[in-house]
Amino acid sequence: MVRRLTCSGVAAVLASVVMATASPASASAASFCDELGGQWDGQFCTTSVVSERKATRDIRIALPGDLVENPVIRAYLTTLMNNWRNAATKMVQNSFGEQHFQILHRGEAMTAVFHEMYSGTVGTDALAHPNAPIVSDAYRTFTFVGGRQVQLADLFKPGVDHLAEIPRLGAPFIVAALDAAPPPHQPGTYPFTPDxxxxxxxxxxxxxxxxxxxxxxxxxxPDYPVGRDTPTNFTPGLMQWSMDGGTVQARIPLAALAPVLRPEFGGSP
Incomplete structure (x- = not known):
């Protein structure tokens, strides 16, 4: 038995926050929407695709103004539209794909956070459960400093193993996020345990x-939906849990990571 967690219960709230903080639409967004084969409504690039089984997928992709001229973001949005179009051709019931974005800043650093929400079932599973479409969330993020894309490791001093230091120094804040994650649960219970x-x-x-x-x-x-924990025998006799993208959102103060961060990202000299 698999228990699925989703963030769709907060999707509407997040969407309103994201759109309120998004950059204004621009001529670049309208022009790029034309390239994607969609229709620009001032906020979203929209289109609909009818599958071989006559099911309709409605697609709405928010475009971040002039940032669509950034080649990295441009490639991501093009791939997203194409992937959702291609998936639509196999759908057996109506579905949707919708993406929102948020732009976050720290000094010269800028992060574009893309929140993808999509539904739909395909193949025999859809026939077996025609009234239970799958709804999923995913997150893609891109960070730039002075126009150059940086990776998570670039925030840290040379020689630092950031994948070891983040869970060590950020432990109290990660635990707090695990305890607060949906659905309501007893703190420290599986699967919301730091390990x-x-x-x-x-x-x-x-x-x-x-x-x-x-x-x-x-x-x-996680960044994308996870089918189940691994190894599969981690909790013998207990149900398996799937996890939706962004179920846990840990906010770690840079001050907690200061000993290992580069100075430009809040690190100590």
């Missing part, structure tokens, strides 16, 4: 989705 969310475990998503904002490092865990 299952270290960067080598599937629930963490390997810290692939992260942002630096103000005085915090934010981890969106």
């Amino acid at each position: 299952r969310w270290t960067p080598d475990k599937v629930y963490s998503g390997g810290y692939k989705a992260w942002a630096i904002s103000g005085d915090e490092l934010i981890l969106y865990m």
